[in-house]
Each structure stands twice: as C-alpha cells, then as structure tokens.
Amino acid sequence: xxxxxxxxxxxxxxxxxxxxxxxxxxxxxxxxxxxxxxxxxxxxxxxxxxxxxxxxxxxxxxxxxxxxxxxxxxxxxxxxxxxxxxxxxxxxxxxxxxxxxxxxxxxxxxxxxxxxxxxxxxxxxxxxxxxxxxxxxxxxxxxxxxxxxxxxxxxxxxxxxxxxxxxxxxxxxxxxxxxxxxxxxxxxxxxxxxxxxxxxxxxxxxxxxxxxxxxxxxxxxxxxxxxxxxxxxxxxxxxxxxxxxx
Numbered sequence: 261x262x263x264x265x266x267x268x269x270x271x272x273x274x275x276x277x278x279x280x281x282x283x284x285x286x287x288x289x290x291x292x293x294x295x296x297x298x299x300x301x302x303x304x305x306x307x308x309x310x311x312x313x314x315x316x317x318x319x320x321x322x323x324x325x326x327x328x329x330x331x332x333x334x335x336x337x338x339x340x341x342x343x344x345x346x347x348x349x350x351x352x353x354x355x356x357x358x359x360x361x362x363x364x365x366x367x368x369x370x371x372x373x374x375x376x377x378x379x380x381x382x383x384x385x386x387x388x389x390x391x392x393x394x395x396x397x398x399x400x401x402x403x404x405x406x407x408x409x410x411x412x413x414x415x416x417x418x419x420x421x422x423x424x425x426x427x428x429x430x431x432x433x434x435x436x437x438x439x440x441x442x443x444x445x446x447x448x449x450x451x452x453x454x455x456x457x458x459x460x461x462x463x464x465x466x467x468x469x470x471x472x473x474x475x476x477x478x479x480x481x482x483x484x485x486x487x488x489x490x491x492x493x494x495x496x497x498x499x500x501x502x503x504x505x506x
Contacts, residue, residue: 269293270389271338273303274312274323283320309391311367338364341468342374345459348470349376352494356487358474359384362459363399365409366391370399370469384452384473392448395429396422398456399469401442405433406458407466421447441488442469446476453479455488457495470495 276292277284290300304321307313314324345362352360353376363370369391377383386392394400395412396419403409415424423429436442444454456471472491479487 269295269299270303270306273300274307277307277313277321277323280322283316283322285320289321306391309367310369310371338373341459345374345468345470348494348497349374351497352376352470352472352491353378355494356472356474356490358472358478359386360470360472361386361399362468362470363392364468365403365407368410368412369393370397370403373468378474380478382475382477384454384475386473393418396444396447398442398444398454398471398473401432401436401444402456402458402469402471403466404429405436405442407469418448419446419450421445421450423447439488441492442471443484443488444473445484451476453484453487455484455491457488457491459495 272293273289276289286297286300286304289304290297293300293303295303304313304315308315308321312324313321315321341364342362349360349362352358357378357380359375359378361372361375363372365371370393372386372388372390372392375386375388377385392400393412393416394404394409395415400409404411411426411429415422415426415429417424423432441455441457444452444456446452448454452473453476454471454473456469458466459468459470461467470491472487
C-alpha cells in the first residue's frame with residue numbers, strides 16, 4: 261500500500277514528540293526521523309498550525325495539550341479512511357469531471373488526505389498533506405456544521421468573498437446544516453467553487469469531509485446549486501458501517 265508520505269512523516273514526528281514527554285530541538289527530531297533540518301522544520305510548523313504541537317523557549321517543540329485530550333488520528337486510521345473513500349472520489353470525478361478530495365480535521369484546520377484530479381486541462385489542485393482554514397472552505401464548513409469543530413478566533417480574509425465575522429459564520433453554519441452540505445463560493449480562492457458533505461462512522465461521529473471543486477468557468481450558478489446534491493447522492497451509496505474507524 262502506498263502511504264501518504266507527508267502525512268506519515270507528520271504523524272511520525274508527532275509520535276516522537278509524545279514519546280519524549282518534553283521539549284525537543286529541531287535537530288533532535290531531524291536526526292530521529294532521518295530527514296534534513298528544512299524538512300523537520302516544515303513538519304513541526306505543520307503540527308503547530310494544526311494545534312498538535314507547541315513551540316516553546318529556545319526554539320524547542322513539544323506535543324500540545326490537545327494530544328492528551330483529543331488524540332490525533334493514527335496513520336492507520338487515516339489510510340483506512342482514504343482507501344474506503346477512494347471509490348466515492350473516483351465516482352464523483354467520473355460524474356462531475358471536476359476534482360474530488362477528502363480531508364480530516366486537525367486542530368483548527370482541515371488536512372487534505374486524498375485527491376483525484378479533474379481530467380480536464382483547467383483544474384483545481386489541493387495538494388495532499390496541505391492544510392486549509394475552516395471558515396472559508398466547504399470542507400472546513402462541513403466540520404463546523406456537522407463535526408463539532410470550534411470556530412476560528414481570527415477570520416483571515418483570503419478573497420473579497422471570505423467570511424470575516426462570527427455573525428456571518430453563524431448564519432452560514434445554520435444554512436449548511438439546513439441544506440445538508442457546505443459550499444465555498446470563491447471564498448478561499450477566486451475563481452473556484454466547492455461543495456462538501458460530512459462522512460460519519462457507525463457511532464455517528466463525523467470523521468472526514470468529501471468535496472468537489474471546480475473553476476467558475478464551468479461551475480456557473482445553476483451547476484453550483486446542484487453540486488452539493490450531486491455529492492450527497494454519491495455519498496448516500498456508501499454502505500453503512502464502512503467507516504467504522506477514527
């Protein structure tokens with residue numbers, strides 16, 4: 261099985277921080293993982309951004325309190341989610357001819373764990389292993405509406421359409437819950453629209469979000485209004501219990 265290298269390295273780094281039980285230097289982590297200092301720094305900053313590590317005095321890093329109270333998903337669980345949702349991703353790309361992607365929640369952001377690109381020349385790209393905010397992405401809004409994610413303390417404006425107030429976000433979350441899927445109307449990147457839906461395990465817990473993104477050149481207002489229902493219909497075909505993980 262081909263592992264997601266960036267995810268695997270990040271979780272290895274987190275495991276190392278947890279095992280040390282206290283602050284470690286960047287060079288110590290690099291040596292333990294067999295990577296150079298640049299890669300080690302990138303891994304640590306990703307963990308910090310996701311809320312799974314803290315940078316402390318002397319440029320040292322340690323596992324955050326979040327790890328003890330809300331453990332990160334294991335690599336095996338992430339791979340399991342990815343593999344089980346692969347057929348749905350492929351079906352969505354075949355049906356919509358747009359990019360389909362899966363993300364899990366890490367701290368205050370979503371973490372892309374898989375993607376199948378559009379077969380068309382003009383396409384959207386969400387690199388596997390990248391992080392994105394909650395308030396201005398469809399995947400993130402899905403976690404806010406259905407997954408119990410905490411709203412951001414700061415609203416970074418990525419485009420003129422980005423939500424920048426708690427009041428506006430509350431209204432968007434309520435609308436998302438009512439229609440059953442989340443939308444991103446050029447809020448994270450101008451020229452790109454996205455629809456996403458929650459994925460639950462057998463315990464009723466949201467474990468992932470799956471979405472479809474495409475350029476506004478192809479996703480006009482009419483198609484955008486239908487996109488969320490298209491994703492919902494495809495996800496409804498997943499057998500109950502298929503995601504009894506995380």
